[in-house]
Structure formats: C-alpha cells, structure tokens
Amino acid sequence: SQQGEEDPQALSIQEGENATMNCSYKTSINNLQWYRQNSGRGLVHLILIRSNEREKHSGRLRVTLDTSKKSSSLLITASRAADTASYFCATDGDKIIFGKGTRLHILP
C-alpha cells in the first residue's frame, strides 16, 4: 500500500498567501523528502528531514516532522506564481515510496 499520502490533493491560493501541504505515512522511516514537479518535467528535490529532526527550513520552505503521528507538513510562505506545481513527499521504509502529490495552483 502507498507509504506517503499527501493532503489535500489540490490547493488553490492567492499569490502572497502561505500554502500548507501534509503527508502521512505508515511505517518507520529514516528520512522524509519533499519534491516539486512542474508540469511535464522531472521531480526536483526540495528538502530532506531526518527522523530525529522535528523542523527544518530552507528559504521560504518550512518542513515539520512528527514521527509519533507519522506525518509531515510542507509550508511555503509568501507564495509566488512560480510555485505552481505538484508537490510530493517521499519516505524511505524498505524502499522509497512517493505519494500521489498535492497540486498547488497560485492565483495571480
């Protein structure tokens, strides 16, 4: 069964607002990663958080990890049109498994 599940499936917000996406998983992990995919392109790595970390920042990105709830969230602050993309979490249990993604649309 799918290890990572993103929520919501789709999200539309106004430019400048913050976007929050969530990921839930089922088994123990070493790392959790977030990737971005623009339409028609390959995935691009955004950030990795280790199982012993609770929060990590990279520019406008903030990732949290709650291993007790087996969940993670990705926050994009001050969204821009260029942030329009699909966002995937990936977990590394026995093998890496990607969720089905959240489609983020930034409205001008």
Place this chain on the structure above:
Amino acid sequence: DAGVIQSPRHEVTEMGQEVTLRCKPISGHDYLFWYRQTMMRGLELLIYFNNNVPIDDSGMPEDRFSAKMPNASFSTLKIQPSEPRDSAVYFCASSLFGQGVEQYFGPGTRLTVT
C-alpha cells in the same frame, strides 16, 4: 553537469512492439533509479542499481520489463512486448548515496502504446 539525460523524450509505438528507454546518470552518482508515473498509480519505483548492479527489482511489473546497466554512464529499460497499459511517463533518477537521500530526476520519457 548536464543532469540526468533520458531519450527519447516521447515514444509512440504499437502494441506488441519492443520499446527501449535510455538513461545517462550524473557522473559520479553510484545509484540509478527507474520510475513509472501514471495518474492512477502515481510515481512507482521499478528498479534501482548500485554501482551498476541491480539491487531491488521488486517494482518491475512483469517479465515483459527488463533493465540493464552495462556501465556507470548508461542504463536501459526495455519493454517487450509492449501493451497499452504500459503507457506512462518513465523517469530515470540518480543519486550519490542511495534512495533515501536527494535524487536527481531526468526529464522523463512519455510512452504511448496504441
């Protein structure tokens, strides 16, 4: 570095034909991954190599699929014979240290089997 290179970018073929997808990983990356992406199933890991050796092929859907990595700079994914349900975008990715760390994805090959 040019990044991960995949060819062809688009492939349209008829059911029953052999399809070969190609990948050149980033130089120096010891790990190479093949993924398939569809709307229904999302992104699935098919197989991955470490130092040219297949490590986990449990995601390969059936015997019609095979993958090789004859050297550190080249890998192929072959489907023979192809079926319409194989239609998907196939991605190749490479990484320095394994599947649980940053992977660099190629642009993908969009395969359509009619």
